[in-house]
Amino acid sequence: MVNAIRPSRADYYQVLADRLPANALVVTSLGNASYLWAATHHAPENFYFEDAMGLALPLALGLAVAQPTRPVIVVEGDGALLMHMGTLVTIGAVAPDNLTVLLIQNGVHAASGGQALTNASLDLAALARSSGIARATNVATPQAFASAMSSGSAGRGAQVLVLSTEPDIEVVKPPIALDPVLTKHRFMSAIGAPRYIPALFGGGRLERD
Amino acid sequence: MAKPAAKPPDSHRPSAILDTLKRLGFGAAIAVPDGWLGEMLVRVEQEPTIQLVRATHEEEALAIACGTRLGGLRTVMFVQNAGVLSMGAGMVSLAQRYQFPLLMLVSYRGTVEDPVFYHAPKGRVTEPVFKGIGLTYARTDPHRPIGPQVEQAATYAEEASCPFALLLAREDVQW
Numbered sequence: 358m359v360n361a362i363r364p365s366r367a368d369y370y371q372v373l374a375d376r377l378p379a380n381a382l383v384v385t386s387l388g389n390a391s392y393l394w395a396a397t398h399h400a401p402e403n404f405y406f407e408d409a410m411g412l413a414l415p416l417a418l419g420l421a422v423a424q425p426t427r428p429v430i431v432v433e434g435d436g437a438l439l440m441h442m443g444t445l446v447t448i449g450a451v452a453p454d455n456l457t458v459l460l461i462q463n464g465v466h467a468a469s470g471g472q473a474l475t476n477a478s479l480d481l482a483a484l485a486r487s488s489g490i491a492r493a494t495n496v497a498t499p500q501a502f503a504s505a506m507s508s509g510s511a512g513r514g515a516q517v518l519v520l521s522t523e524p525d526i527e528v529v530k531p532p533i534a535l536d537p538v539l540t541k542h543r544f545m546s547a548i549g550a551p552r553y554i555p556a557l558f559g560g561g562r563l564e565r566d
Numbered sequence: 567m568a569k570p571a572a573k574p575p576d577s578h579r580p581s582a583i584l585d586t587l588k589r590l591g592f593g594a595a596i597a598v599p600d601g602w603l604g605e606m607l608v609r610v611e612q613e614p615t616i617q618l619v620r621a622t623h624e625e626e627a628l629a630i631a632c633g634t635r636l637g638g639l640r641t642v643m644f645v646q647n648a649g650v651l652s653m654g655a656g657m658v659s660l661a662q663r664y665q666f667p668l669l670m671l672v673s674y675r676g677t678v679e680d681p682v683f684y685h686a687p688k689g690r691v692t693e694p695v696f697k698g699i700g701l702t703y704a705r706t707d708p709h710r711p712i713g714p715q716v717e718q719a720a721t722y723a724e725e726a727s728c729p730f731a732l733l734l735a736r737e738d739v740q741w
Contacts, residue, residue, distance in 0.1 A: 419633020443622030
């Protein structure tokens with residue numbers, strides 16, 4: 358829920374960096390969601406979105422399916438969620454135990470300059486619950502977020518934490534180049550994803566080194 | 567009068583598609599069904615080595631597929647051609663921009679063989695739109711076995727590091 362006095366994205370990111378589970382994989386949406394996370398906690402296991410608004414959540418779902426033994430954390434915005442709300446239903450149906458969704462609810466399209474949302478006051482946790490995600494909570498403070506991150510998430514389907522946040526319109530300068538292909542290869546190398554081994558006349562396979 | 571062409575060895579073409587996917591090690595299938603794809607998805611769901619995710623929208627399916635491929639699973643998508651028309655932004659700004667190799671098996675509705683009239687507008691624009699968004703594709707050849715055509719499409723996707731769409735006729739995919 359959007360509250361009168363809201364923490365900043367940086368406040369929550371500091372908690373996330375401090376409480377990041379071991380072996381976590383982090384997917385961040387476009388704009389400051391990626392830029393600030395790269396500035397706060399750059400790691401090869403981060404997958405930064407450059408654009409593709411609304412698609413961080415479904416990509417993270419696919420990643421959680423493919424990497425079921427590693428915690429997957431995705432940071433998505435409320436505006437981006439509204440573009441693909443059906444993804445909540447898919448997450449509810451797949452119910453991956455290892456997926457934690459952090460929804461930044463700042464009430465605006467921050468990444469494109471702060472334009473108004475179609476509806477800025479939705480109860481996104483209730484929306485997630487009605488989509489089949491039982492563990493969905495509105496969070497108003499970094500302390501409450503720290504508590505939620507410390508409580509563990511094993512074995513009960515995906516978790517959604519809606520973080521009430523002050524809009525951050527000013528663009529953060531990322532400390533690294535967020536080249537998409539480099540981001541992908543760095544990430545896949547870090548998790549030991551199998552590589553495609555070609556065969557001269559077809560029939561190549563994915564194989565681990 | 568010419569003799570009718572002999573039936574190809576994989577005369578049940580949907581079975582040959584599934585067998586090829588299993589042989590090539592596909593571990594994830596992301597899908598939005600249509601009338602031709604429904605039974606194929608039921609069969610995929612019964613395969614212990616392929617995890618099926620049923621998405622609510624084709625652009626969402628595309629992003630899920632990018633995620634499973636990012637996580638190391640060879641990934642196939644099953645969607646209708648109309649679904650590809652509605653995933654253009656994700657295609658160029660995610661799948662192509664990040665160079666995700668994805669095999670897209672696409673039911674080609676709205677061709678002259680498709681008796682459902684309302685698909686015609688989508689069939690008419692499918693290939694021009696694919697060309698416009700830079701999506702590499704091929705139509706299946708009904709006179710050749712389907713398995714090798716699927717394998718060639720899958721190989722192209724991996725070796726060119728991009729999505730590749732194989733446009734399927736009804737006899738290719740409807741179980």
